[in-house]
Amino acid sequence: MHGDPHPGNVVMSEKGPVLIDWTNHRTGPRALDVALTWLLLDCFDPDEPALTLQLAPLRAELLRSFSAAVDVVAAAAALPDAAAIRHADPATTPERAAEARAWIAPFRVAFPDVHMNAVELLAERDVVIGGFTCTATHRGEWLGHLPTGRRFTAVDEVNRYRLQDGRIADS
Numbered sequence: 001m002h003g004d005p006h007p008g009n010v011v012m013s014e015k016g017p018v019l020i021d022w023t024n025h026r027t028g029p030r031a032l033d034v035a036l037t038w039l040l041l042d043c044f045d046p047d048e049p050a051l052t053l054q055l056a057p058l059r060a061e062l063l064r065s066f067s068a069a070v071d072v073v074a075a076a077a078a079l080p081d082a083a084a085i086r087h088a089d090p091a092t093t094p095e096r097a098a099e100a101r102a103w104i105a106p107f108r109v110a111f112p113d114v115h116m117n118a119v120e121l122l123a124e125r126d127v128v129i130g131g132f133t134c135t136a137t138h139r140g141e142w143l144g145h146l147p148t149g150r151r152f153t154a155v156d157e158v159n160r161y162r163l164q165d166g167r168i169a170d171s
Contacts, residue, residue: 001026001033003085005040024089029157032085034070035078039086041066042103042143067143073152076142077114077134079107081159110142117154132157 002009003024010017041063083104087097108114114136122129133154139147 001028001030001036003033003036004089005033005037026160028159029078031071031074031155032078032081032157032159034075035082036085038063038066038070038075039079039082039100039103063143073138073150074155076107076111076138077136077152077155078157079104080114080116081157106140106142110138110140110147111136112139113137116157126163128161128163130159130161132159 002019002022003026004021005019009019009021011020012018041059083100086092086100092100114134117133117135118130119133120131134157135151135153135155137151138145138149141147
């Protein structure tokens, strides 16, 4: 997965859009890649003020189209992991990290029973690979969508963690 799929990392070619800047790539579930894209589209602004102004009127339609084209339930389950990845990114400023935390808070209200279950953990030196399942019920408003009561069960996720001094240094 790309790991940093914001509009500034997309260029148009004769064959359509092409993702550039693969420095944050990693292996992971599709839902996590979708959640990262969703998080970036919804709460991060480009560093250039002119681009921020150009994006503002398009953002709502872009998010509506994006959420209609992806598995929102699976992506929602991966949002806490997406936020952790963005927080660990050295390019994420404290202000942007606060924006991401503020965006994740409504997720926890909308899916209050979210549960992550570790299925398998593999460790080698300072790296741990974890296989997890995520389960939750849509009980609160989420991005303008009223609660559906719909439950997703055991959505598979795989994460990579690097440990330093007994703590997770990055994922």
